[in-house]
Amino acid sequence: MVTVQRRGLTALAAAVLLGIAACGAPETAAPAADAQEPWTWTDDRGKEISLPARPERVVAQSASAAALWDFGVRPVGVFGPHRLKDGGRDPEVGEVDIDQVEPIGNVWGEFNVEKYISLKPDLLVAGMYLKDTLWYVPEESAAAIEEVAPTLGVQLGGKKLTEIIERYASLAEALGADPAAAPVTEAKARFETASERLRDLAKAKPGLKVMVVTATPESLYVAYVPDHPDLAHYAALGLDIVSPAAPTESEGGFWEVLSWENADKYDADVILVDARAQSMKTEEMAEKPTWSDLPAVKAGQVYPWRAAERYSYLGYAKVMEEVKTNLEAAKDDVVD
Numbered sequence: 001m002v003t004v005q006r007r008g009l010t011a012l013a014a015a016v017l018l019g020i021a022a023c024g025a026p027e028t029a030a031p032a033a034d035a036q037e038p039w040t041w042t043d044d045r046g047k048e049i050s051l052p053a054r055p056e057r058v059v060a061q062s063a064s065a066a067a068l069w070d071f072g073v074r075p076v077g078v079f080g081p082h083r084l085k086d087g088g089r090d091p092e093v094g095e096v097d098i099d100q101v102e103p104i105g106n107v108w109g110e111f112n113v114e115k116y117i118s119l120k121p122d123l124l125v126a127g128m129y130l131k132d133t134l135w136y137v138p139e140e141s142a143a144a145i146e147e148v149a150p151t152l153g154v155q156l157g158g159k160k161l162t163e164i165i166e167r168y169a170s171l172a173e174a175l176g177a178d179p180a181a182a183p184v185t186e187a188k189a190r191f192e193t194a195s196e197r198l199r200d201l202a203k204a205k206p207g208l209k210v211m212v213v214t215a216t217p218e219s220l221y222v223a224y225v226p227d228h229p230d231l232a233h234y235a236a237l238g239l240d241i242v243s244p245a246a247p248t249e250s251e252g253g254f255w256e257v258l259s260w261e262n263a264d265k266y267d268a269d270v271i272l273v274d275a276r277a278q279s280m281k282t283e284e285m286a287e288k289p290t291w292s293d294l295p296a297v298k299a300g301q302v303y304p305w306r307a308a309e310r311y312s313y314l315g316y317a318k319v320m321e322e323v324k325t326n327l328e329a330a331k332d333d334v335v336d
Contacts, residue, residue, distance in 0.1 A: 041174055044155035044167075045132045051150070054176060055122035059104060061136045064125045064154060066094025066310030067168040071184055072177030077119050079104035079111050080136040081308070084277060092276065094310040107278075111138050113145060121149040125171070127311075128153045130252065156311070157253070161233035164311045165191075187314035194320035195237060201324050202238030208332035211242040211266055211296070212305050214255075214274035215285055220263045221255040228254065230309065230316065234323070242266045263290040267335040270327065271296045275304035295334045303327075 039054040060068060062080035069075070078101045082093035089098050102119055105111040116124075124145065126134040134153050137145060145151065154167055173179045202208075212223040212231055225231045225243035235241045244256035244266075251257060258265055271294065273282055282302060285291045296302060303326040306319045 039174070041152060041171070043152045044128065045153050047153070049123070049150045049152060051122065054174075057120060057122045058175065059102075059116060059119060059121045059124050059149075061126035061134070062090070062093040062096070063135070063308055063310050064127050064168070065096050065101070066092070066315065067165075067312045068125065068172050068175070068177075069094060069096045070187065070310065070312035070314045071169055071172030071179075072181055073172045073175050075101055075125075077102040077104050077116065077121065079116075080106070081277065082106060090277060091306070092308040092310075094312070094315055105136070108136065109138050111136070111141055111145070113141055113148075116145065117148055123149055124151045126151070126153060127156045129157045129254075131155075131157075154311075156229065157227060159229055161229040161311070161316065164229055165313060165316070168311050169313075184313070187312065187317060190317040191313035191320075194317045194324070195233075198234065198239070198320050198324050199237040201327055202240075205327070205330075205332045206238075206240070208270065208327065208330060209240050209242055209268045209335060210270045210272060210327070211268035212272045214305075214307065215280040217280065217284075218260075220258045220260060220291075221251075222258060222266060224254055224256060229311075230306075230319070233316075234320075239327075242268050260288050260290050263288070264294060268294075268296050269299070269332055269334040270301045270303065270330050272303055272305035272323075274307045276308055279307075299331060299334045301330045301334060 036053050039051045041049045043049065058068070058073065058075045059077035059079070060075045062078050062082045065075045065078045075096070078093065078096060078098070080092065081090045082096065082098050082103065083106055084090050089096070102115065104116050126137055128134060132153070134142070134151060137151070152171075154164070154171070156164055169179060169184070178184070212228075214221045214223075222242070222244055223231055224247040225235055225241050227247065231241055247253045247255055248257040273279075273285070291297060304322075306322070309315045309319050
């Protein structure tokens with residue numbers, strides 16, 4: 001069986017530009033003098049990072065790079081999903097200009113240590129779904145990577161969506177970005193508006209049941225809501241999101257694994273399906289009779305789930321706007 005990694009599928013069916021762009025966009029950078037002061041940060045592993053000056057050359061996992069980018073930080077390198085097979089930008093890397101950052105790796109398990117060293121990084125940033133485990137940093141290379149520059153982890157699992165976004169905002173500010181820059185304040189206002197509109201929709205359609213899934217050819221994975229910060233946020237706003245009583249133990253949280261024969265275990269008016277490039281596509285899932293027989297599928301109420309959205313106000317404002325648009329059009333009486 002293919003194991004779905006944490007928030008989705010990194011092992012399903014399982015970044016040389018020497019960019020020297022400094023971390024922090026010119027229009028959002030803090031005064032230059034601040035960069036020369038000693039810099040400290042305690043990450044979510046409890047690890048204290050102390051440097052003689054503010055880090056200027058940051059390499060980040062794609063989701064972290066995307067979040068930092070929205071807050072005004074410009075990494076010099078990125079690893080994790082960022083470029084699609086057709087050369088386009090993977091949605092997981094958000095607004096990052098992938099032609100202006102050095103690619104260190106693009107898929108799970110891929111991290112070019114030599115290229116990383118060539119960038120002379122001051123800091124590496126990655127999220128963590130599991131305690132003390134940096135997302136997309138290969139375990140076999142972790143020690144070598146740590147010797148090059150300090151690593152900084154941002155805890156994602158077990159946190160509220162707003163807490164994670166605010167953590168990235170604080171980190172970006174510490175790296176020289178301006179929290180009062182217009183793009184940041186505008187994005188925050190947009191996020192708050194999107195949240196309220198989703199809350200209003202939930203009130204207007206109290207009977208609408210939503211299920212969130214990802215899949216492999218062998219199994220259907222139903223999201224365990226408490227372990228997904230975005231889904232927990234939507235639920236807190238009032239959306240009725242179907243959730244297993246507990247995740248499958250072998251997954252370490254996040255999912256209940258169902259055989260395709262048991263795909264109808266839960267009733268739902270709407271199904272949100274993992275939209276990432278490495279996830280099983282709905283047209284592939286359609287070949288499974290038990291999928292095609294689900295009421296939401298028959299009703300045409302299957303929409304994308306942005307499972308790897310960056311943790312920024314802009315990122316999730318856009319996602320919630322999309323969710324609201326899709327759910328507004330959905331019937332809430334497909335199942336009882």
